[in-house]
Amino acid sequence: MYTQALNTAETDDRGLEDAAKDAAKAAQFQARIDAEERIEPNDWMPAAYRKTLTRQISQHAHSEIVGMLPEGNWITRAPTLRRKAALLAKVQDECGHGLYLYAAAETLGSSREELVDAMLAGKAKYSSIFNYPTLTWADIGTIGWLVDGAAIMNQIPLCRCSYGPYARAMIRVCKEESFHQRQGYEIMLTLCRGSDEQKAMAQDALDRWWWPVLMMFGPPDATSQHSDTSTKWKIKRFSNDELRQKFVDATVPQAQYLGLTIPDPGMTQDADGHWRYSEIDWTEFKQVLAGNGPCNRDRMAARRKAHDEGAWVREAATAYAAKRARRQTAQAAE
Amino acid sequence: MATPNTPLWEVFIRSRNGLAHKHVGSLHASDATMALQAARDIYTRRGEGLSIWVVPSTAITASDPAEKGMMFEPAESKIYRHPTFYEVPEEVGHM
Ligand SMILES: [Fe+2]
Ligand SMILES: [Fe+2]
Numbered sequence: 001m002y003t004q005a006l007n008t009a010e011t012d013d014r015g016l017e018d019a020a021k022d023a024a025k026a027a028q029f030q031a032r033i034d035a036e037e038r039i040e041p042n043d044w045m046p047a048a049y050r051k052t053l054t055r056q057i058s059q060h061a062h063s064e065i066v067g068m069l070p071e072g073n074w075i076t077r078a079p080t081l082r083r084k085a086a087l088l089a090k091v092q093d094e095c096g097h098g099l100y101l102y103a104a105a106e107t108l109g110s111s112r113e114e115l116v117d118a119m120l121a122g123k124a125k126y127s128s129i130f131n132y133p134t135l136t137w138a139d140i141g142t143i144g145w146l147v148d149g150a151a152i153m154n155q156i157p158l159c160r161c162s163y164g165p166y167a168r169a170m171i172r173v174c175k176e177e178s179f180h181q182r183q184g185y186e187i188m189l190t191l192c193r194g195s196d197e198q199k200a201m202a203q204d205a206l207d208r209w210w211w212p213v214l215m216m217f218g219p220p221d222a223t224s225q226h227s228d229t230s231t232k233w234k235i236k237r238f239s240n241d242e243l244r245q246k247f248v249d250a251t252v253p254q255a256q257y258l259g260l261t262i263p264d265p266g267m268t269q270d271a272d273g274h275w276r277y278s279e280i281d282w283t284e285f286k287q288v289l290a291g292n293g294p295c296n297r298d299r300m301a302a303r304r305k306a307h308d309e310g311a312w313v314r315e316a317a318t319a320y321a322a323k324r325a326r327r328q329t330a331q332a333a334e
Numbered sequence: 335m336a337t338p339n340t341p342l343w344e345v346f347i348r349s350r351n352g353l354a355h356k357h358v359g360s361l362h363a364s365d366a367t368m369a370l371q372a373a374r375d376i377y378t379r380r381g382e383g384l385s386i387w388v389v390p391s392t393a394i395t396a397s398d399p400a401e402k403g404m405m406f407e408p409a410e411s412k413i414y415r416h417p418t419f420y421e422v423p424e425e426v427g428h429m
Pocket of ligand 1: 064093094097151173
């Protein structure tokens with residue numbers, strides 16, 4: 001989105017005069033944020049704002065792309081042609097989401113190639129949820145219902161994020177997500193109305209995905225490192241725990257309708273209607289983030305293989321474009 | 335080895351309802367033909383449009399946000415350019 005021509009690099013060695021100017025600019029910047037103005041790519045922004053957003057948007061993009069793997073795993077084995085077409089369309093959407101988000105991240109000054117290379121080198125993170133395996137067809141239903149459901153919860157407030165290109169990308173993404181969640185819930189509904197084995201398969205998938213899905217909202221507010229400045233900059237509008245609670249409250253009745261049991265025997269409903277869940281096992285979350293989840297190595301290997309196997313296509317397309325450009329210049333000279 | 339950069343394109347789409355082409359986002363492609371095909375796949379999966387333009391991002395000249403005060407002030411001070419500036423008696427009706 002937009003040309004980067006006006007984006008100037010921040011220089012490191014600055015005099016005191018520059019520092020004072022920056023403080024004034026920073027105050028002006030915060031005033032714009034407080035007035036709910038959108039920040040656009042060529043506007044002045046603090047280096048830390050640029051860095052935080054580059055990290056967050058590129059991680060989000062990587063998550064969409066890696067997120068295609070667990071579901072792509074079931075495309076050839078979908079139970080009917082209707083399910084197969086829907087799953088294919090969903091996975092294609094996720095690819096589109098990744099591309100909108102890379103484009104938004106690039107407006108901050110990093111190239112697509114740098115961002116992708118950082119992910120392939122293992123230097124950039126993606127959502128921990130995609131490091132879990134999809135063992136049965138019910139996992140595809142559960143992912144649509146819960147993983148996309150959690151993503152929607154997280155993404156709706158991002159449509160009002162202070163950074164214009166990110167907010168606009170999120171609006172497109174949110175429009176497309178609703179189909180993802182509904183197709184997932186429909187799969188679950190079909191299984192739960194089916195044979196005992198099918199219902200047991202649905203329950204087993206919920207049992208395995210429930211806790212990892214709650215972890216998608218990130219560490220509890222008390223320990224989260226990025227929240228304060230992100231809130232001040234209106235990148236984040238709700239805390240991790242607030243979003244997690246909203247998600248749980250929305251999901252419990254949906255599980256009840258399916259006749260499934262949420263794998264949390266300690267769960268209780270408050271007088272004010274909120275569902276209180278038990279303590280989350282954050283050591284598991286940290287382990288998966290550190291690279292020790294069930295599928296971390298597989299996911300990285302699959303991404304690297306796809307990138308390497310696509311190298312000849314990129315080379316051929318570049319060579320062809322260069323040849324055509326040379327021919328055009330030669331024809332113009334005749 | 336770092337991946338070599340592929341050019342960036344801006345995508346504009348005209349929707350069914352007859353409005354002008356509107357900027358919808360950007361993409362990377364090695365040439366114009368591939369940019370058009372990628373734009374079709376990325377930005378029109380749900381019948382969003384009937385016509386696509388792709389423009390190399392480097393071909394766009396943008397106004398400088400630092401100068402927006404000076405750039406747009408002349409329009410802001412001319413309230414007589416708006417219909418609400420003029421008074422039309424109620425008896426005359428809608429105008
Ligand atoms: Fe997505
Ligand atoms: Fe999705």
